[in-house]
Amino acid sequence: MIRKEVKDFEPYTVMEGDYRIWLDKNESPFDLPMELKDSIFDDLKNLEFNRYPDIDGRGLKKKLASSLELHKSNIVVGNGSDQLIDCIMDLFMGDHMIIHTPTFGMYSFYAKKRGLNIVEVPLDEEYDLPAIDYDFEGARVIFICSPNTPTGNVLDREKIIDYLETGCPVVLDEAYADFAENSNLDLIDEYSNLIILRTFSKAYGLAALRVGYAVGDESLMRQMSKIISPYNINKISLEITKRMMDEDKLIQENIEFIKKERENMISELSEYAYPSQTNFVMFDLDAYEYLLKKGIVVRKLSGRLTGKIRVTVGNKEENREVMTALNEFVSVLP
Amino acid sequence: MIRKEVKDFEPYTVMEGDYRIWLDKNESPFDLPMELKDSIFDDLKNLEFNRYPDIDGRGLKKKLASSLELHKSNIVVGNGSDQLIDCIMDLFMGDHMIIHTPTFGMYSFYAKKRGLNIVEVPLDEEYDLPAIDYDFEGARVIFICSPNTPTGNVLDREKIIDYLETGCPVVLDEAYADFAENSNLDLIDEYSNLIILRTFSKAYGLAALRVGYAVGDESLMRQMSKIISPYNINKISLEITKRMMDEDKLIQENIEFIKKERENMISELSEYAYPSQTNFVMFDLDAYEYLLKKGIVVRKLSGRLTGKIRVTVGNKEENREVMTALNEFVSVLP
Numbered sequence: 001m002i003r004k005e006v007k008d009f010e011p012y013t014v015m016e017g018d019y020r021i022w023l024d025k026n027e028s029p030f031d032l033p034m035e036l037k038d039s040i041f042d043d044l045k046n047l048e049f050n051r052y053p054d055i056d057g058r059g060l061k062k063k064l065a066s067s068l069e070l071h072k073s074n075i076v077v078g079n080g081s082d083q084l085i086d087c088i089m090d091l092f093m094g095d096h097m098i099i100h101t102p103t104f105g106m107y108s109f110y111a112k113k114r115g116l117n118i119v120e121v122p123l124d125e126e127y128d129l130p131a132i133d134y135d136f137e138g139a140r141v142i143f144i145c146s147p148n149t150p151t152g153n154v155l156d157r158e159k160i161i162d163y164l165e166t167g168c169p170v171v172l173d174e175a176y177a178d179f180a181e182n183s184n185l186d187l188i189d190e191y192s193n194l195i196i197l198r199t200f201s202k203a204y205g206l207a208a209l210r211v212g213y214a215v216g217d218e219s220l221m222r223q224m225s226k227i228i229s230p231y232n233i234n235k236i237s238l239e240i241t242k243r244m245m246d247e248d249k250l251i252q253e254n255i256e257f258i259k260k261e262r263e264n265m266i267s268e269l270s271e272y273a274y275p276s277q278t279n280f281v282m283f284d285l286d287a288y289e290y291l292l293k294k295g296i297v298v299r300k301l302s303g304r305l306t307g308k309i310r311v312t313v314g315n316k317e318e319n320r321e322v323m324t325a326l327n328e329f330v331s332v333l334p
Numbered sequence: 335m336i337r338k339e340v341k342d343f344e345p346y347t348v349m350e351g352d353y354r355i356w357l358d359k360n361e362s363p364f365d366l367p368m369e370l371k372d373s374i375f376d377d378l379k380n381l382e383f384n385r386y387p388d389i390d391g392r393g394l395k396k397k398l399a400s401s402l403e404l405h406k407s408n409i410v411v412g413n414g415s416d417q418l419i420d421c422i423m424d425l426f427m428g429d430h431m432i433i434h435t436p437t438f439g440m441y442s443f444y445a446k447k448r449g450l451n452i453v454e455v456p457l458d459e460e461y462d463l464p465a466i467d468y469d470f471e472g473a474r475v476i477f478i479c480s481p482n483t484p485t486g487n488v489l490d491r492e493k494i495i496d497y498l499e500t501g502c503p504v505v506l507d508e509a510y511a512d513f514a515e516n517s518n519l520d521l522i523d524e525y526s527n528l529i530i531l532r533t534f535s536k537a538y539g540l541a542a543l544r545v546g547y548a549v550g551d552e553s554l555m556r557q558m559s560k561i562i563s564p565y566n567i568n569k570i571s572l573e574i575t576k577r578m579m580d581e582d583k584l585i586q587e588n589i590e591f592i593k594k595e596r597e598n599m600i601s602e603l604s605e606y607a608y609p610s611q612t613n614f615v616m617f618d619l620d621a622y623e624y625l626l627k628k629g630i631v632v633r634k635l636s637g638r639l640t641g642k643i644r645v646t647v648g649n650k651e652e653n654r655e656v657m658t659a660l661n662e663f664v665s666v667l668p
Contacts, residue, residue, distance in 0.1 A: 004427075022385075037378075045375065049542045055347075207384055209570065227447045
């Protein structure tokens, strides 16, 4: 009685255990300052825990709309971007979805869960989108991640536009755009087949709260908001996220710190590091086990990226430690 | 490019507006006491907001397992029961699902979203399950809600067992079981095709947090945990829920209050009230608009229940107000 897709399904797992330094999940190194937590929790005491949250997170949508200079019907909020990815796959017709490889693993997770075929478009040698050499007949949606994980680079805007021009629904995941020079958010004015995903888990340092949002054409977002679960974000995550949108100065400082550290890490091992517009760096170093022995967890890459690692930019001490270890690793390379 | 099921989809809506008394969502009338909130928030200050929560809510699962005297692999936790309902529909094979009518609306919501056919089994005159007169060939799952909403009654255990004996996967939603005399949780030892749903939104008064859980056979729950979204419950909801599981005395007092008030409400208008083992009462009174004019929101029922209302048991004052208004309404009935 269990579906075959479920039986064959490989669960999503992460490294766990008793390690000192975690640079594997692209989390922010910055927790909220204690005085800010104090003030947030003071406000939260007035929340009624016994009452359901906004049915559609409208308070947060309104705040996002005003910050992005859009209308609130351009926005759908989700219990992490994950819920939005899942929901989007139910939105469109088509017997397969398209992803570029390598990229974020959750697009495939949600496709496989529903038995949706996946067509993989390999990125080119620079990990950029290739020219379109594909018939989009029957394609449900294409997922593009830019800046991309785990490679760290921004994909070429003109190429993204080429994909949009096919008319196929395009999801552009900009989870890391806060660390990049440019965003493609302006494209939603022009392309009604575009949905952009953003998250508060990375630059805003709110991974604990699970809040993401989708931005797109009003009529498209209206359809999406019909089928996404009502009451999908809890009241506390909604409140804290709204509150943190007022802390622009703090967030910008954190972003600047991370970008600076990132560039230091890249230049320190420039021979092995890939350029990045994110809060992580991909290194062409097979150092996963070496780092793990020192209590440092990074992401071990596989497939086409076998032998490489993805290292989240952490705080000063963490970055110092991982770079020291990587320098040691390099010094004994044959 | 939008799926037809989505275009035709009717969104889930709730009454909104500027009313005084909300007795429409079966929420608990009890917010947490302020000193408990103080203590909870003191603990929460040590949570790292920048780090993802448990990938599978294992801390909460462990605590639930110990409280239910089960193993943690018997349990899957969800972002509200809603997420569990949604996930369960992806778990099994079959071209249609079965619900009894009337019942909770979200089973149909998630079936319609995925274009899954719904076969409706009408409850009998007492709103109990009918004898099985149905070929289960091709049925993906049957949803049984007991105690049922909006009718308030517990469905007959022997009939539930008859449905289990067919071998078809059965989801038994026990969202309101804390207000009932008995639960059917013990049946999971015997039936590997049974999943029981529970929630912290009703008796625990934590609707704001969106936490529910599913209990079932280990191998079945292991399949379910593979396909449910990782990191599906935020850290704060997980922490507060675990903490509230230690407040058994408070929760039991609240439940006793609600049961006592419920019985008072039923006996006060016994001619119109249906028996209830929940935190609400169904009345055979077409008083929705009448109450609304007085600033009191209840649930207006439809279909087979047209002309009836569902009234959540609120606090003493709210119950006094709604009963006074209903008595007035009755006194002028033709």
